Amino acid sequence: MSDVRTNLVAYLLWGATCYGEGVIAGRNHAAHGAQQGPFQDRAVFFSLLPITVVWVRIIAMFNTCWYIHRNIFLMSHTTFHRTTGFDQFSLAPLVQQGVTEAGFSEPRPIQVQTIPAALAGADILGLAQTGTGKTAAFALPIIERLVAERRPGPCALILAPTRELAMQIHSDFERLAKFTRLKVITVFGGVSERPQVRALRDQPDIVVACPGRLLDLMRQGKAMLAQIKILVLDEADQMFDMGFLPDIKSILAKLPPRRQNLLFAATMPNEIRTLANRVLDHPHVVELAHSTPAATIEHALFRIESDQKIGLLKHLLDSDGFTSGIIFLRTKHRARRLGVQLNQMGHNAVALQGNMSQRQRDLAMEGFRQGRFNILVATDIASRGIDVAGVSHVINFDVPNTPEAYTHRIGRTGRSEQSGKAFTFVSREDTKILRVIERSLGKTICQLPSPKLNSTAVHSAKTRRPRSRKRRSTRGGVSGSGKVLSSYRTANKR
Template identity: 35%
Template sequence: MAVLVNLTISTYIKMTKFSELGLCKNLLKVIGEAGFDSPTEIQEKSIPFVLKGKDVIGNSATGSGKTLAFAVGIFEKVTKGQGVQALVMVPTRELAEQVTKSLRFFSKYYDFKTLDVYGGVSISEQVTKIRKSEIIVGTPGRILDHLRRGTLDLSKVKVLVLDEADRMVDMGFLPDVETIVKRCPKKRQTMLFSATMTPDIDYMKDKYMEHAKQIEAESYIDAGKLKQIYYEPPNHLKFSLLCHLLKQDKTNLVMVFCNTRMNSDMVADNLQRFGLKAMAIHGGLTQSKRKATLEDFHAEDVQILVCTDVAARGLDIKNVSHVYNYDIPPSSNDYIHRVGRTARAGKEGKAISIVTNRDYENFRKVLMDDSLKIIEEKLPDNIEEIAPRFVGWKKGFRGEGRDSRGGGSSRGGGGGGSRGGRSFDRGGRRDSRGGSSPRGRSFGGSSRGDSRGGSSPRGGGSRSGGSGGGARGFQRGGSGGGQRSFGGSSRGDSRGGGSGGGRRDSRGGKSFGRKRR
């Protein structure tokens, strides 16, 4: 039986209608025409404070309805023809376009002008439109460009919104954001929305907000309908497994996440070769190409969107049934952002991670979030015979094929890599990069650990390669009894200390062995 990720199972019951929130007639009219009846949790909890002019921090994910929550505050304070009075900062061009589209929709019966500003398009055209706009939605980089050119005046801003603030921090925009915030009047209403609450978000709250009301909304994801699994194929079958699963599973729209632009392009290209409707989207594409790809995906002309985290951030796409982690993200926050694209609005969803030896370190970091419970799935029978192989290799691509750092097959029987690997218990093969297994399997039967160390995200143990005596189980400490854990008979890594189930590794990371379900 699959173990589901625990992302706060929803216990929220809607008790309020929009008509009870004190919204003005123009906004209620638009909401009614759109067929909305009851507000989402973030809307119901935050709108009363927004209408009172309070600073608000909303802990809410993409797709939760937060745009309407801050739109209410903007429409209450903005007056036509008095310059830019509301500024919404977002991390990406796509999110700028999406928020602008929503604000224009909700302001249908207002006479406001909303403009999105971002890089990759003519700045001179933006200058002309800024003079006629009351609301600006933009990325920090382009907003700062306008401020330095003197083409954007923020001295009349009454409402400041930082949307997807955690991602702006992740992308390195915090210095730009701070510079821009300092150019706004101190007397203003500030609203900050973030899917995760981090120390940087706390810093921004303390420095730039006054007596902020913090609103926490339960995840928009239906955790009871989200199945999360991972496969652990050999390196040379990574793409083959992805392609096989995409062809076998009955899906609606699919998002495949990669960590680099190159991987996104190569995976999309190869999926197309095997007859799948796939397109890549990332920051290296032109704005027109990105826009066209998204439109095709929304229209379901393209079924599979292969993307990077940055390109997908903030996109609210309905009917995504499957999310694939072709590359494992570097943190649990990124992982949660990815899988949050599916299992929405009462629909079932599936998140599949493909973990090869190159992904072990990232997977270990993902599993540091104790709320995540992801089960291992057995590889399909005869995967080597039935799955298509990757073609069109480019130097540096992280996908199917032998590890360039070692001549041995990742399937077993090959020799060690040039950097020295460690012996796994699958028949004495050497991993060509010396990575460790996320499943916490014991290393080596009788052989000594890797001279370089490395930790297992699933199993306990120090950064040693000590053997586990064949014990295979997710127990936190101890070995044997048909369980996977580190402790065993052979000695530990010469650098990492002896092995032992459930110990902290030498770098301070914790053990993630768990009972298998």
Template identity: 40%
Template structure:
């Protein structure tokens, strides 16, 4: 489907209060995915959309859901499935902002890693919109605590990552319990065969919308370095000391590699955090909080673990290992250089990985820059630049312990 000339939100059949709220939030001109999908979704058609993180896809489905919401009907009318709790929290937050013009809209987030008791109490109030991860949603359906007989819209957000994380069976079991007459919206950053398969199984003649998945790389300096396997970690340290990014995400392909690399960097006096699928939810939350609070300049992550994270002002992305898929590579480096800021993307590759390099060149339709590692200069000052700017302190206290924010100096 080609782009449309309709780019202003005022061209949509939204109420004046809704449009005023959009304007107050800075929503004036629609992004590509919004302008191409919102008219279709508001019409009630199913949608199969390819759009990356940061494209405005959340608003693309949230606005249409809220536009059609019957706030006086106390039944769950929309269900949004997300691969991670972090993405679910972000989606819920955007829903709440967009819903400010609709009084008494009840939006509930249901994810694993949280006590189920408070969730059960919240479900008794019949939320209009439920956002959550497949595992916890299925658990509530099995307990009978979540009723979806009044559901009108199902959204699968970042469906490709949910499939990568093994949620196919859970999603199938959830869909079996939904009304047959519903609208189904499927969003995916990539377009593997499995996406078409699940679309055929759960959607009714969906409109196919694909927004150009290449990130705007005009602000990203991208450099590749050829290394031997034994030189990979030392070269990474040289990169960090040479470029001295204040914040960086280092991508590895395996969970154990993340953990091992974080430990290797710590032994060299460089603070780093590891984010991967083997972490408990509490550990994951603590890692993300520390990185967000600038208590570490370096986050080492797998693609799945980093999926859906909204990391602002990220100065550098480093590929410790090249991805098997050139589209994933572009998605990785697109996390830096956003909103007009300068970004840096550095990648290490072995001679045996030359075919991956060629695939990246073919995908982005231009050659890549390969520099020699001898151009990297390290200095003792680099270690200072990589030191955390802040320290995050976890205090195990609260209302029960009669500890308030005002009791902590500086809080």
């Protein structure tokens, strides 16, 4: 209908202006020839005839009509067809369909700054906190490119520090590539390598891997990566903290030299900066306040004695605003013990530690995501892979050892532009590391007054212990919450 209106307006204007335009052109057809419309070349030929003025007038009329029609058409389409949201990236229809199905409407800042450059083939250096939407920032350009250039894979490799993060990235890729025929697989330790080897033989398009297991398979000749065109190093600073830097360098040495590289990190220690300088070629840099917690996180501290931490924790967990939370401790033994105590206090808690089998970790994370457990007790080894929507609280039961760990821990809440709260328990021996964290943040962390605690509740929570080691279930799947996890698995079997 809009095209009909456009044509009607154009020809009405033509009828009103053609006579005057023709007269002007007849008087000075040389000047009018500078417009170079589609019919202008005919005017040059017909001007040689005796009836020059007549022909020039006719050609001028056609030229005027053409210009009016073109300009009105462009104006109407510019006005009524402006691109918004993810349409601005001009993604392939199948990719855009996946974006819409995933519920993405407006791109987030890191996506706006990263996707166009990545689509153009540039290397990317992204400095951004977790929870800012960076997975989609590199996933969409990869999917878009592989949809347009289908070839035997694997063509894209994403390296991540933890199994949980690798699984989360895999899940995001599958959602966004839902309507394409791209195959995405994961490669990580803690499980049998046989299914992963079979999946690699099928030449998947995208591989999401942890460095240790991938390097093992490469050395055995079971992971062939000669076709890699895109490499992503996600959470590169965490991979360095976990000692993966030598493995990463070994993997890089076996990849094709001509490829696109994308490196993302929340912080930029010297070692990662050196790696970035080595890997990236004139990268497009995206930096989003990487040294401080997200504005959506309200973080504060409590100064409290170590023997009062359990009582304060119980007070926070029983508060009205608490819906689900992650509690961080330094060691797996403390995490396991706290998981036991919280379950004895009547909470649905599950502990997540580095020495658990992959099945145990999967059961724990699945239960937490589905809401069967509303408290996750974790150590730093697992903190980077936790990406669960709607976490209302993060509690640092133990102060983290580094400023980077502080930022990563509390980044588990306030994700996807939702608000969250993070509290840190600070005892006397934590004063030194607290000063280091505050110096890194560039400001003092707000200190809240300690609430009045019920001394009876504090004493009972502190002195309770598991009844017997023999009765603690190891078959349940997760230390410190075997009974809860056993019931969860039983319910799923039904």
